[in-house]
Amino acid sequence: MYLKVPVHDLQIGMYVVNTGLSRSDDPNLYSVEGLITSEAEIRAIKADGYQEVIIDMDRTMVRLHASVGQSEDSSHTFPTTGIFAACGMSGQNQTSLFEELPQAEKALGEMLCFVREFTRDIRLGKQIDVIASGAIVEGVVDSVSRNSQAMLGLCKLRSFDEYTYTHSLNVSVLAVVYGKCLGLPREQLRELGLAGMFHDVGKTAVPEQILNKPGKLTHDEFEIMKTHPAKGRAMLFRIGDLSREILDGVLHHHERHNGKGYPNGLTGSQLGLFPRIIGMVDVYDALTSRRCYKLGMIPNKALSLMFGLRGEDFEAGHLDRFIKCLGIYPLGSFVRLDNGLRGFVVETVDNSPLRPKVKLFFDNAMRKITPKELDLSDYTTPAIIECLDPARFDINPADYVFTT
Numbered sequence: 001m002y003l004k005v006p007v008h009d010l011q012i013g014m015y016v017v018n019t020g021l022s023r024s025d026d027p028n029l030y031s032v033e034g035l036i037t038s039e040a041e042i043r044a045i046k047a048d049g050y051q052e053v054i055i056d057m058d059r060t061m062v063r064l065h066a067s068v069g070q071s072e073d074s075s076h077t078f079p080t081t082g083i084f085a086a087c088g089m090s091g092q093n094q095t096s097l098f099e100e101l102p103q104a105e106k107a108l109g110e111m112l113c114f115v116r117e118f119t120r121d122i123r124l125g126k127q128i129d130v131i132a133s134g135a136i137v138e139g140v141v142d143s144v145s146r147n148s149q150a151m152l153g154l155c156k157l158r159s160f161d162e163y164t165y166t167h168s169l170n171v172s173v174l175a176v177v178y179g180k181c182l183g184l185p186r187e188q189l190r191e192l193g194l195a196g197m198f199h200d201v202g203k204t205a206v207p208e209q210i211l212n213k214p215g216k217l218t219h220d221e222f223e224i225m226k227t228h229p230a231k232g233r234a235m236l237f238r239i240g241d242l243s244r245e246i247l248d249g250v251l252h253h254h255e256r257h258n259g260k261g262y263p264n265g266l267t268g269s270q271l272g273l274f275p276r277i278i279g280m281v282d283v284y285d286a287l288t289s290r291r292c293y294k295l296g297m298i299p300n301k302a303l304s305l306m307f308g309l310r311g312e313d314f315e316a317g318h319l320d321r322f323i324k325c326l327g328i329y330p331l332g333s334f335v336r337l338d339n340g341l342r343g344f345v346v347e348t349v350d351n352s353p354l355r356p357k358v359k360l361f362f363d364n365a366m367r368k369i370t371p372k373e374l375d376l377s378d379y380t381t382p383a384i385i386e387c388l389d390p391a392r393f394d395i396n397p398a399d400y401v402f403t404t
């Protein structure tokens with residue numbers, strides 16, 4: 001379990017997590033991974049101006065005071081039973097995962113080319129081709145409408161390179177997938193996909209040395225970074241033809257439910273649907289993406305961390321629905337069953353978020369076994385007892401999830 005802790009509550013023995021969020025988006029979050037071992041270290045973190053850290057309770061070696069990390073909303077224990085029992089949010093798939101994979105791959109490939117092109121064009125002062133962008137996102141909406149798992153699996157399990165481009169693509173896909181779970185109409189899904197694809201376009205106007213700075217941003221540098229949503233909105237507004245919802249989604253994707261976001265510090269009900277969705281999926285993708293300076297967090301842990309910010313950074317209802325939509329164990333999760341066997345979640349099952357379909361590849365000693373698919377929702381045993389990090393075993397989920 002993860003907990004957000006103010007730096008004045010930092011203690012020796014706390015284990016700090018590198019979320020990958022701090023460098024550009026939140027300079028107040030200290031995230032050099034490891035155990036806090038001295039008072040001098042804590043003093044240095046405070047002196048550098050950091051305000052918060054995320055700690056991993058499982059690796060923290062000190063008993064916390066009752067008040068540490070507690071907010072008004074105390075329901076921060078990530079659910080493993082109960083409240084998500086009745087899901088059924090994503091509806092019936094029209095195609096199977098494997099039938100949909102080629103079409104999803106084609107749509108994603110086209111979108112990646114388009115994102116690369118418009119990023120380059122904007123830097124050269126050229127206009128974005130709005131008509132082409134609509135057609136590109138239509139391809140994603142079509143695929144997600146038929147079977148969202150194929151698109152979701154491809155973008156989250158294969159996108160290890162080119163973070164700048166794949167992040168825009170992933171945010172677009174995640175927003176469309178979540179929008180489908182909410183039952184939004186097709187036209188709104190298309191607009192949501194566009195908002196996701198364009199959400200960080202304003203970063204093209206932020207100097208590279210700030211965007212790629214390895215250390216903490218200075219106050220002035222962060223002030224420049226904070227202009228990217230407004231710059232993005234202005235670029236898109238000048239093009240015309242994009243709806244107010246899309247522009248709002250871009251402008252407010254760094255606002256937070258508790259009002260601690262930017263650029264306007266909007267709170268709760270002041271935030272429209274698009275900013276809430278884009279802001280939430282943006283964080284999920286940043287947490288779970290592999291970057292040059294960190295491994296991606298496993299999906300289950302990322303959702304657990306976000307659940308720790310429920311009612312603070314994220315509105316509780318939307319976060320709950322997002323977790324329902326992805327499943328407690330999202331597609332590609334590497335899991336260990338109580339019979340010792342290990343494998344990957346290959347399909348989430350509506351109405352049974354704790355018992356997805358898994359494909360088993362390893363025994364308890366990580367020796368390969370004859371692959372065996374098991375729909376856990378058909379049985380009462382075995383059960384998933386933990387999520388493992390495939391990076392620890394030097395295996396790539398994509399090599400297993402997409403095998404027939």
Ligand SMILES: [Fe+2]
Nearest residue numbers: 199200253254
């Ligand atoms: Fe952003």
